Amino acid sequence: MNKKIKTYYLLTAFTIFMFGFSYMLVPIYEVFCEITGLNGKTGSINSTLVIEKPVERFVRVQFTSNVINSAPFKFSPGKKEMVIQPGKIYTTFYTLTNQSNQPLLATANPSITPGKYAEYFKKIECFCFTHQQINANETKELAVQFIVDKKLPSEATSLVLAYTMFDITKQLGYKLEK
Amino acid sequence: MNTDADHLHEDHKTGIMRWITTTNHKDIGTLYLFLSLTMFFVGGAMALIIRAELFQPGLQLVNPDFFNQMTTMHALIMIFGALMPALVGLANWQIPLMIGAPDMALPRLNNWSFWILPFALGMLGSTLFFEGGAPAAGWTLYPPLVLQGGDALPYAIFSIHLLGLSSILGAINIIATILNMRAPGMTLMKMPMFVWTWLITAFLLIAVMPVLAGAVTMLLTDRFFGTSFFTASGGGDPVMFQHIFWFFGHPEVYILILPAFGVISTIIPTFSRKKLFGYDSMVYATASIALLSFIVWAHHMFTVGMPLAGEIFFMMTTMLIAVPTGVKVFNWIATMWKGSMTFETPMLFSLAFIVLFTIGGFSGLMMAITPVDFQYHDTYFIVAHFHYVLVPGSVFAVIAAVYFWLPKWTGKMYDETLGKTHFWLTTIFVNITFFPQHFVGLAGMPRRIPDYAVQFTDFNAISTIGSFGFGIAQILFLYILYKTLKQDVTADNKVWEGAEGLEWTLPSPPPYHSFEEPPKVE
Incomplete structure (x- = not known):
């Protein structure tokens, strides 16, 4: 594969991963709050x-x-x-x-x-x-x-x-x- | 190769279709810069509405709701419409010229990433005419307030999606260009600093723009599809939005400043007639700033009620950023040390950048101290801080870059006397505008309000006078650009005596297709 296209695919995959990561932050935040007792849960x-x-x-x-x-x-x-x-x-x-x-x-x-x-x-x-x-x-x-x-x-x-x-x-x- | 190039030469269209269908990095760079200039004046006009209202206490010109729309739209337009396109425009023009590449790696993608922008900004701007007006909850779009606005919210969110998409595509293109298309012999550690700072910035963009997209999508589904990410009644948490937003937001502010560092690192050596002091440490400092930017976000929200350990962690990491930033400032000063300095307009803007950005950096350091930040939080002190790093910081760097490279791009020299006049007016008025805001902030004037207590009147009046002076000075800038393009005084290929780099080996203006044969770098 053309090197430029390969870079393009890798970076696109990283972009999609980071979009998913923003949703992953939600459960991470919940767990963090549970451990620290924040929000009085x-x-x-x-x-x-x-x-x-x-x-x-x-x-x-x-x-x-x-x-x-x-x-x-x-x-x-x-x-x-x-x-x-x-x-x-x-x-x-x-x-x-x-x-x-x-x-x-x-x-x-x-x-x-x-x-x-x-x-x-x-x-x-x-x-x-x-x-x-x-x-x-x-x-x-x-x-x-x-x-x-x-x-x-x-x-x-x-x-x-x-x-x-x-x-x-x-x-x-x-x-x-x- | 040559026949191929000749063919391309004949192929490019003329008139409006040239600009719509162009895949040429120079054309696209120009488009970005023109869009940015336009948006700079649109966002500036909004700032003047804000300042005019704040000239006196009480409500004079606009109603509070419209005032809030102005603060929100001013920020969104200046960040996503003026500064980011300006920096991407500089990258488009300069990166291929600086690394000896014929064009960007993905030219059609490049066309797309520009042409998304006018539509996205048009969508955002159209909300001003909606019933209920434009989004008015601040550019940070905090729920629950932002969810209570009118019909503008989905439009604003889709336009943020598009603006983010444009930035991501631009960033992918820049990385693909830098990693794959450098001239033979140009190793990574031989790249010009501007290219280095943009490489790092592009990675930051790809890492955080999707997170912003995620955050605003959650707002959208909370408002329209019954999810409860941030809605307390469904068990969601509005504070979580602030965490996700600033996980994007803090790297974002470095996206706005790192390419500016690159510009300054190019201009200071040119007019000091010395090599950049501490090139390697500059690269490492830039990379450290970028990495640290991911672990400091909560310093934007010290007052939400974090555990003590969290406050201390975010305070310490934030203060740590002063170290690599200090390395950069000292390197610039060391570059000038015993140099044969001259003070042309780009150099003047760069020197002002160093002084005024450092003032902004120090007020940032003050706010990094958690206990005192409780006093500064959401006051005019923060407004003064981020305007000092963004206006005499990023904006000055963009203006300096335009003066510096305009003769190369157009083959025409700007009027030095007018340029210097523009510099002095801009620098004096930017300080008159923003310096008094430190004082009213420390005295307790909150940000984002259309009215204020009478004891803040004098400093606000001074600030307003400064802002109008600053605005008028930028009209002079427009005139200088116009005059440069209309006149006949040509620039030679090297333009500046101390200039170094591949772009100066080309004629001024460079041919439509440059570096078809890659240059050799020693």
Whole structure:
């Protein structure tokens, strides 16, 4: 093959590789965030978490909520605060009310603060990222079941779980059921 | 060989079709440079709208939304429409002449990479007339803001795809030319510095332009196809866009400056009548700057909330870049040391480049220090910094290159007195424009705002006066170019007494097809 054409093909292949690399940066970023606990992403569940005799240690978990872009939601935690023991399963709930006169589609993002302890906070059941249909003036209770890993460093005495509620009717409104 | 060349000579078309169908590197270089000059004035006009609005506090001339469109479009047009085409145009004209090649390696591809540009820029410019206006979220296109704009977004994204494609094709062509078409005897370490800097720049382009394409494609699918790369409601992360964008963005700023380094490394030895000091170290310094550019990106986003280790890493690597850059600056100064210097217009622009680029480099070093960057971030200090490295940096180098090689390209000598007048006006006004921006920035004036607190009024007024002076000085540049082409004063083949290199062995202007027989390099 002509040398010039060979250079051309090699460089074109490199270009395509770099385009792919830009998409590879997405999972790389996710892994990086998981390792460093950035963005308050919570850890994954496994069966060894529950222990028969929880250690005599108490951690305060506070619950907060936000609504993005003044969407017509009333969104608040059922309990503002719980005192829990690592290694035990707990359940609590958030209340979501649609204050408008039409059905809306809502979705929530969770976040743990401080971020470096996020991996020790495991959610067994959670309404995050699911698309909730909520009809006009309806109120829903959304359950959260969680466990705090017993390996939580001893200096951590309180954690905050925050949920941010988004109105995604504009983007995904076609999914609404009549 | 000769018959082949004669045949080609007769073959080339005349009139408009010559320019549309041309595959000649000289023609394409000229096209690039003319497009760049046009876009320089379009982008400049937008800058003057920005400066006119900022002459006084309060809103006088334009509404804030249009102001934001102007800051966004000014940056996109200056980067992708003015500077990059200018540098590629210089590469097209000079690289074959400097390495003794008859043309670029892939001439038809070359035609394409130019002719994509006017259409891409036309698409980008047309968004100004859309309902909702042009993109207005800044040239960095950060989500979520950019996703909330009007219908301009998909147009802007497609035009960025095309502009990137044009740059990539140009870069592939440049690498293929340099690696395969050097005259016998011209080893890599004998290549002129301009060729070296472009070789490295072309690799940077191929490495990062596709990443920008990927990032803007993700924006597009987030907006129209329900993906959630950056949409928080779907579990995406807007900060990730900043990481991907600056993974492209930081090498991009070196793409804009490395060929300028090459130009300065050509002009300084010519007018000092000495060889370039430390050629080898110049090559290694350029390569180190290029490599380091891939691991410093997050210094553009120190305030997003990175772990401490990350902030320290990006601070240290950023400061490390000052070392190879310092090597270059010291080499230029050492080249002039005890040289028989004369001060023709290209040399004046190059000297101003060294002084003013170094000022821009130092303010960059200040911002590399993470704790103080929290104060400087998104203020006019950063505006002053990057305008110091891009205007009296890259733009001055392009102007110097045009004065330096114009007599070779056209066979006609420009008016030296007018050239010097242009230099002094430009240099004085560029400082009046951008120096006060350091002060308002340090005092806390944010960038990208149409209105500001009254204590910033005086410096902003000075800056605006400077910018209009700078604009008028460039009209003089237009006149000088026009006068050069219209007059009869011819330039001899060597043009400059101290000039060295293969391009000066050709007649001025060089024949349409040059170096059909490769020259021998000792």
